[in-house]
Amino acid sequence: MSDLLFPLSTLAATAPDIPAARLSALPPATRLVFRGREAAIGPAGIAFGAELPRQACRFKRSGDRLAAWLGPDEWLLLAEDADPAALIAEIEPAVFGLPHALADVSSRSLGIALEGPRAAYVLNQGCPLDLSETAFPVGMVTRTVFAKAEIVLLREAPERFRLDVWRSFAPYVWGLLEEARRELA
């Protein structure tokens, strides 16, 4: 795998195994951004296979499909092992004629998983959000900042976070996470 296509592959291959906060590069996934008005939201969720959450900062997962609230009319649709064009072809007929935008942003970002009892502590080295489970429960997602980079942060389990980082920022974020968890080795 080339570093240009997968800038994290070299970093991930040499990353030390620190059980308190395990860092791993996630395989490429299909990402779509859906924006639409009221009428289009429901049908889009049904066609995608995971309901688009209406509650702010929440995601819903159904099988390998994940729909994450990013804004009042904006959702990130994540699907592992799906072809972007095929996925768009599945959703478009359901929202035909309704005002909406559906864009393929698969190549824009890379996924990083951070797992372990000290995962929130490590994230807080660069992210000022309150990551306690009362303030940031499982099922919460938000766009936020990590140091100088914008990330999409999902809490998949009490001790597992998923970060979606813009491709060119990925080595930078990875490096900072690596430095932050070094003390836990």
Next chain:
Amino acid sequence: MLIITCPWCGERPEIEFVYGGEAHIARPTDPSALSDQEWADFLYNRTNPKGTHAERWRHTHGCGRFFNAVRDTVSDFFVATYKPGEPRPDLSQDDAK
């Protein structure tokens, strides 16, 4: 760090936001009917108060939405935040803060 309450996302750190100038400035419906002075007032002249100020903010690194906030320009205290389109809240009793 200053905590700002986004009307959609709730309490968030200041670095997720950007300032967007004074709020409640409506573009004149017929600009050609305005005098130069009136047009200049719309474009450039702002109230710049010492005390509570209604201003626009954008939750750039969050939901991405613009919203309005009433902030005390002396203490930097955010008195209230509200969604765009909503009227400026009456906060006369809070002005003492």
